Amino acid sequence: MGLFTELKDSISRATDRLFSDQDPKRIGIYGPPNAGKTTLANRIARDWTGDAIGTESHVPHETRRARRKENVEIERNGKSVTIDIVDTPGVTTKVDYEEFTGEMDEEDAIRRSREATEGVAEAMHWLREDVDGVIYVLDSAEDPITQVNTMLIGIIESRDLPVLIFANKIDLDDASVKRIEDAFPQHKTVPLSAKEGDNMDEVYDNIAQYFG
Amino acid sequence: MPKATNTDDPEGPDGVQIDLISGERMAEMATMEKIRMILDGVHDGNIVILEEGLTPDEESRLIETTMAEINPDGFNGIEIETYPKSEAGDSSLLGRIMGTNDAEAKLTVIGPANQIETLHKDETLISALVSRN
Numbered sequence A: 001m002g003l004f005t006e007l008k009d010s011i012s013r014a015t016d017r018l019f020s021d022q023d024p025k026r027i028g029i030y031g032p033p034n035a036g037k038t039t040l041a042n043r044i045a046r047d048w049t050g051d052a053i054g055t056e057s058h059v060p061h062e063t064r065r066a067r068r069k070e071n072v073e074i075e076r077n078g079k080s081v082t083i084d085i086v087d088t089p090g091v092t093t094k095v096d097y098e099e100f101t102g103e104m105d106e107e108d109a110i111r112r113s114r115e116a117t118e119g120v121a122e123a124m125h126w127l128r129e130d131v132d133g134v135i136y137v138l139d140s141a142e143d144p145i146t147q148v149n150t151m152l153i154g155i156i157e158s159r160d161l162p163v164l165i166f167a168n169k170i171d172l173d174d175a176s177v178k179r180i181e182d183a184f185p186q187h188k189t190v191p192l193s194a195k196e197g198d199n200m201d202e203v204y205d206n207i208a209q210y211f212g
Numbered sequence B: 001m002p003k004a005t006n007t008d009d010p011e012g013p014d015g016v017q018i019d020l021i022s023g024e025r026m027a028e029m030a031t032m033e034k035i036r037m038i039l040d041g042v043h044d045g046n047i048v049i050l051e052e053g054l055t056p057d058e059e060s061r062l063i064e065t066t067m068a069e070i071n072p073d074g075f076n077g078i079e080i081e082t083y084p085k086s087e088a089g090d091s092s093l094l095g096r097i098m099g100t101n102d103a104e105a106k107l108t109v110i111g112p113a114n115q116i117e118t119l120h121k122d123e124t125l126i127s128a129l130v131s132r133n
C-alpha cells in the first residue's frame, strides 16, 4: 500500500494522462492558405487557455510548420472536453519560391520556401498518422470548389476522421455560407468569423459534440 | 535526328508530351512506383493523364513527395485535376483511346505547376493549356 502510494506520487500528471481513457483528441486545423486557420487556432487557445499559438498574417506561408497547443479544455453545458489543437500551414500542391523573394534576401527566401514545403509535407503526414479529427477552414468569400479542397476532403473521408467544415470570414460582404454547404453537403458546416469572434458559441458546441 | 520538332525553338520540341497511363498498367504498380512515374514525367515537363486516378492515400503521398522535391531553381510543384469519368461519358476521347469505360474511375491530369496555366476540363475532352514561355 505504501509502495503503491509512493509510486503513484512519482507519476507526473502528464504520464497519468498518457494512460487515461480521456487522452485529449488531437484536432488538426486544415484548409487552404489564408482561410484563417491560425486566427481560429489563436482564438480557441486564447478563449480557453489565455495564450496564443502562432502569428496570423496576410503573408502567404506565415505558418510554415505545424504548431500544437496542448490540453485545451473546452467547457460546454457542464461537461468539458480536452483537445490538442494542431495549426497546419495549409495544403497546396505547389510552392513558388518567387513568392518569398519580395520581402527578403535570397538566402532567407530559400530557407523559408524550404520550411513551407516541409510544413506541407508534415501536415500531410499528420493527417495520415497523427490526428483524431479535422476542422477544415474555408474562406466564405472564396469559391470552395477547388482541386485541393476536394482532394483533401477526400483524403480526410478515406481516413474516417470526424470532420467539421468551418465557413470563416462571414463578416465579409461577399461571404456565402450556402456555397460551402452546397459544395460539401455530406459534412456539417459551421459559419463563423474567427477574426470578429462571431458565432463562437456554435463553434464550441460543435467541437464538443464532434470531438468530445 | 528527332522528327517533328520545331527547329526554330532552341529549347527543343515546340509542344508538350502527354503520358497516358492506363488503369491496367497502374494496377500492377506499387504506390511509390506510381508516384515516381508521375513525378518523373512531370519533372520532364510532361502532362501525365491517369485513366483511373489515384486513391486518396496515394494522393496524399503524392503531395508529400512533391513537397520534398520542390527546389528554388527549378521544380515548384504540380497542378492536379481529377474528375469522375462517368461525367465525361463513354464516348469520351480518352474512353475511346483507352477502350475502357469504368464509371467508378476518376480521370486525373497532373502537370508541372510552372508550365500550366489552366488544366481545363469540359464534357468530352481535357485540354491542357501549356504556356510556351
Ligand SMILES: Nc1nc2c(ncn2[C@@H]2O[C@H](COP(=O)(O)OP(=O)(O)O)[C@@H](O)[C@H]2O)c(=O)[nH]1
Binding pocket: A032, A033, A034, A035, A036, A037, A038, A039, A040, A055, A056, A057, A058, A061, A062, A063, A090, A168, A169, A170, A171, A172, A192, A193, A194, A195, A196
Ligand atoms: N475579415 C476576416 N478576416 C479574417 C478572418 N479570419 C482571418 N482573417 C484574416 O485572414 C488573413 C489570414 O489569416 P490567417 O489566420 O493567417 O490564415 P491561415 O493562413 O489560414 O492561417 C489575416 O489577414 C487574418 O486577419 C475573419 O473571420 N474575417
Ligand SMILES: [Mg+2]
Binding pocket: A037, A038, A039, A055, A062, A063, A088, A089
Ligand atoms: Mg496560418
